[in-house]
Amino acid sequence: MEPVEKSISTEADMAKILLIDDDPLISQMISSVLNASGHSTSIAGSGKAGFEMLLQEKPDCVILDHILPDILGIQVLESIRENDEVKDTPVIFYTGYNDLEIKKEATRLGVVKYLLKFEIKIQTLPTIIQEVLKK
Numbered sequence: 047m048e049p050v051e052k053s054i055s056t057e058a059d060m061a062k063i064l065l066i067d068d069d070p071l072i073s074q075m076i077s078s079v080l081n082a083s084g085h086s087t088s089i090a091g092s093g094k095a096g097f098e099m100l101l102q103e104k105p106d107c108v109i110l111d112h113i114l115p116d117i118l119g120i121q122v123l124e125s126i127r128e129n130d131e132v133k134d135t136p137v138i139f140y141t142g143y144n145d146l147e148i149k150k151e152a153t154r155l156g157v158v159k160y161l162l163k164f165e166i167k168i169q170t171l172p173t174i175i176q177e178v179l180k181k
Contacts, residue, residue: 061106061179063087066096066122068115075168076109083172093117097125100132107178109171112141112148120148123155136178140166 063080067073068091077087088103090096093114100108108126112119119139127133139152140161149160158178 061085061175062103063107063109063175064090064096064100064103064105065109066090066093066114066119067109067111068092068113069111072163076171079168079171080175085172085175091115093119093122097122100126100135101129104132105135107175108135108137110137110139112139112143120151120155123152123157127155138174138178 063085065073065076065080065087067076067089070091073089073091077089080087088099088105090099093116096108096110096114110119110122114122119141123137123139126135126137136158137156138159138161139157140163141148142163144162152160159174161174
């Protein structure tokens with residue numbers, strides 16, 4: 047019987063991920079999947095809190111929801127791109143709304159991935175993060 051090749055995550059592979067989403071259930075599920083794959087995850091429940099955490103923690107990648115309780119994710123994305131300290135941070139934008147105008151604006155603002163919540167399998171996020179960070 048052939049040995050099974052297992053991918054072992056090293057600290058060099060581990061990424062700091064900031065998740066900005068106001069849904070605690072979704073946030074916890076995403077965080078659990080990412081943590082289990084060797085990443086560290088911080089969660090912010092609003093756009094303004096998320097932007098502050100981004101400035102403080104300087105994560106490797108941001109996963110940003112569009113509908114937040116205080117401001118829209120697109121506004122957070124604009125703030126990220128306007129700030130010299132964090133403007134190059136890769137942002138994965140995800141939303142439950144299949145809106146072409148939001149997608150166009152997010153793409154114009156340089157998101158590395160645009161995901162629809164109802165189409166994504168949370169278990170695929172670690173692979174997506176790896177792909178994004180290799181670019």
